[in-house]
Amino acid sequence: MDRNWEKFYNKTAIQRDMSKKFGPVKIIGKNGFKQLIRGVQKNLKNGMKIIDIGCGTGHILMNIYRTTKKKVKMVGIDNSSGMIKVAKQKSKGIKDISFLLMDAFKIKFKNNTFDIVINRLGAPPKSYKETYRILKKNGLFFLFITDKEDWKEVRNLFGFKDYFGLKEQLKMLKDVGFTIKKIHRFSSTEYYRNIESLAKVLEIIPFKPLFNRKKHAKKLKEYKRKYKTYWGIKSSQKRLLIVSKK
Numbered sequence: 676m677d678r679n680w681e682k683f684y685n686k687t688a689i690q691r692d693m694s695k696k697f698g699p700v701k702i703i704g705k706n707g708f709k710q711l712i713r714g715v716q717k718n719l720k721n722g723m724k725i726i727d728i729g730c731g732t733g734h735i736l737m738n739i740y741r742t743t744k745k746k747v748k749m750v751g752i753d754n755s756s757g758m759i760k761v762a763k764q765k766s767k768g769i770k771d772i773s774f775l776l777m778d779a780f781k782i783k784f785k786n787n788t789f790d791i792v793i794n795r796l797g798a799p800p801k802s803y804k805e806t807y808r809i810l811k812k813n814g815l816f817f818l819f820i821t822d823k824e825d826w827k828e829v830r831n832l833f834g835f836k837d838y839f840g841l842k843e844q845l846k847m848l849k850d851v852g853f854t855i856k857k858i859h860r861f862s863s864t865e866y867y868r869n870i871e872s873l874a875k876v877l878e879i880i881p882f883k884p885l886f887n888r889k890k891h892a893k894k895l896k897e898y899k900r901k902y903k904t905y906w907g908i909k910s911s912q913k914r915l916l917i918v919s920k921k
């Protein structure tokens with residue numbers, strides 16, 4: 676991750692946890708987080724080791740920890756010191772979870788260490804090799820990522836480029852050696868109370884380097900005109916959960 680991205684994530688770490696305050700007022704459909712967490716939980720066994728790569732503020736691991744009775748060791752890694760700081764504060768006193776400042780492309784764990792790997796990095800493909808290396812034989816990889824049509828209205832109107840789709844993701848995973856076990860596609864529609872709350876969210880997700888309130892002031896107005904509904908300002912979300920095995 677280059678310096679700009681690190682700066683961006685450091686700056687937005689606290690805001691990310693606050694995003695409920697200015698995030699969507701209504702979500703219709705499934706955004707996939709519950710399914711990711713349930714999917715991991717179903718496969719947990721006592722004594723397992725789990726790692727979350729690009730753990731951000733640690734909410735995925737904390738959620739799993741709070742909702743499982745299994746005794747497992749959890750590690751979250753992120754190369755943003757801001758994110759790790761927030762994650763550490765939240766997990767203070769819990770000895771089975773540790774959050775470490777570490778680069779996803781140079782993970783400092785030995786081969787075949789983890790039973791389960793979770794990955795929700797902004798740009799994950801470069802990390803698939805490292806994921807494969809640290810996963811035990813028969814271990815599971817939960818990759819939770821954007822699908823091609825994620826943030827469709829924003830990307831179309833603002834001219835931001837497309838994400839990888841399912842086909843490309845599957846090829847990259849298979850090339851590294853993974854066997855695909857399950858594919859879930861999630862589709863949801865978010866409604867923001869006003870254009871300001873949508874703009875705030877655009878500022879904390881990886882659109883930021885491309886999104887600029889001043890530069891895009893006219894586009895924001897156009898967005899409002901086009902996508903204002905009874906529920907609020909609409910935005911479409913599409914995500915993929917791909918479960919694969921080593």
Ligand SMILES: C[S@@+](CC[C@H](N)C(=O)[O-])C[C@H]1O[C@@H](n2cnc3c(N)ncnc32)[C@H](O)[C@@H]1O
Pocket residue numbers: 676684728729730731732733735752753754755758777778779780795796797798
């Ligand atoms: C899209 S956010 C996801 C955060 C969190 N997992 C979540 O679901 O809310 C991507 C995270 O990956 C981290 N990240 C990006 N590149 C990284 C790298 N090379 N090594 C470690 N973490 C990285 C960022 O700092 C950020 O916290």
